[in-house]
Each structure stands twice: as structure tokens, then as C-alpha cells.
Amino acid sequence: MEIDLAFLTWKNVGIVVGTLYAIYLVNALARKLFSKAPPVWFSMVRVLGTLVSFGKNPVNFLVDGRHKYGDIFTANILGKKMTFMTHPRMHKDFFMRKDTELSPREVYKFVIPVFGRGIVYDAEPAIMSQQLKFVATGLNNKNFQAFVPLFEKEASEYFERKFGAGGEFEMFKCLGELTILTASRCLLGKEVRENIN
Numbered sequence: 001m002e003i004d005l006a007f008l009t010w011k012n013v014g015i016v017v018g019t020l021y022a023i024y025l026v027n028a029l030a031r032k033l034f035s036k037a038p039p040v041w042f043s044m045v046r047v048l049g050t051l052v053s054f055g056k057n058p059v060n061f062l063v064d065g066r067h068k069y070g071d072i073f074t075a076n077i078l079g080k081k082m083t084f085m086t087h088p089r090m091h092k093d094f095f096m097r098k099d100t101e102l103s104p105r106e107v108y109k110f111v112i113p114v115f116g117r118g119i120v121y122d123a124e125p126a127i128m129s130q131q132l133k134f135v136a137t138g139l140n141n142k143n144f145q146a147f148v149p150l151f152e153k154e155a156s157e158y159f160e161r162k163f164g165a166g167g168e169f170e171m172f173k174c175l176g177e178l179t180i181l182t183a184s185r186c187l188l189g190k191e192v193r194e195n196i197n
Contacts, residue, residue, distance in 0.1 A: 038083055041065055041075040049076030062086050113176055138187045147186045154182045 043049045054061045054077055062084060065073045071087040085094055094102065105128075108121040116122075120131045158178050163169065185193035 038072040038074050039069040040081075041069060041073055043076055049078065051077050135187065143186070147182075150185050151182050154178065154185055 041050050050061070053064070054075070061075075065075065065084060066086040071090055072083065072085050074081050074083045076082075085091060105121050111120065112122045120128060120135065123131060155178060158174075158181060162174070181193065181196060184196050
């Protein structure tokens with residue numbers, strides 16, 4: 001059985017591609033006009049999204065996004081849709097939302113290995129609230145300024161102890177360990193830190 005490919009001309013291919021592109025544009029326009037969602041920073045590369053520009057300079061990324069899309073916009077970074085609120089008037093509305101509307105647990109899943117299971121963002125809402133108040137008292141501007149020398153000391157000692165003059169390391173694992181050491185030293189104190197090896 002032979003298939004007649006006479007219909008497969010550049011003109012017909014162009015018509016099909018043009019039609020698909022027109023459908024895409026109409027769909028995008030309809031979403032923009034009728035959606036309450038913030039505008040999306042378009043990227044040709046779906047998986048990476050805007051990772052490169054975000055990774056090069058996050059501050060410029062936010063300034064550019066605000067200039068192009070307004071005070072609130074969404075960007076695709078490594079396949080995850082992240083919404084940025086770039087003006088302080090947005091922050092109050094965001095932080096006053098109930099956990100049933102905006103779940104910090106979803107956003108901060110990456111810290112579960114740092115704090116551990118059942119602690120902070122992995123805890124039940126009432127316990128999480130108590131623990132966040134405890135953590136928040138230690139995480140203020142004044143304390144962060146005092147933490148800088150402790151961060152430097154912990155990092156220097158960690159890498160010297162672990163690698164001496166050089167070597168290779170698994171970044172995710174080492175930074176996780178270093179985060180636990182610096183967090184325990186800064187938030188829980190010298191006595192607690194000295195008991196963690």
C-alpha cells in the first residue's frame with residue numbers, strides 16, 4: 001500500500017504551523033484577558049524557564065520582571081511556577097492569608113531536611129505556628145548582623161575539617177550539613193552546636 005504524499009507541500013505545512021500558532025496566540029490572549037492570575041514571564045525553554053536570568057542576578061531579574069509585568073508576576077524556574085510580589089503593598093496581603101489559602105508548607109518543603117521531620121514546616125499547623133514564632137525571634141536584622149562572623153567561622157572550620165587543602169564534595173549534602181551547623185549555632189546557641197558533630 002502506497003501513501004500519496006502530494007499534499008505534503010511547504011505551503012500546506014506552513015498553513016498547519018500557522019494555524020497552530022494562531023490557536024496558541026488566541027489561547028494566550030484569552031488567558032491574559034479573562035484570567036485573574038498574574039502575568040507569566042514567557043520563556044522558550046520550558047524546563048529551564050527563566051532560571052538563567054534569575055541565577056545570574058536575582059535582583060535584576062526582579063526589577064526587569066516588575067518593569068515588564070508589574071508588581072506581581074509568575075516565572076517558570078526549573079519547571080516550577082513561582083509568583084513574585086515585588087512591591088511592599090503586596091506583602092501584607094500575602095502574609096495575612098490563611099494557610100488554607102496559601103500554604104507555606106508547599107513552598108518550604110526544601111527545608112524539611114534542614115530542620116527534620118515534624119519540625120517547623122513539616123509540623124501540624126498549631127505546632128508550626130509556635131515553632132515559627134521561636135525561629136522568627138532569632139531571625140531579625142540585628143541578629144543576622146551578629147550571625148555573619150559565626151557563619152564565616154562555621155564554614156571555614158567545616159571545610160578545613162572536611163577537605164583540608166582541597167578536594168571535591170557533593171554540594172547538596174555538604175551545604176545541608178553546614179546549614180544544620182550554622183543554624184544550630186546561631187539559633188540554639190554554642191552549647192547545642194558543640195554537641196553536634
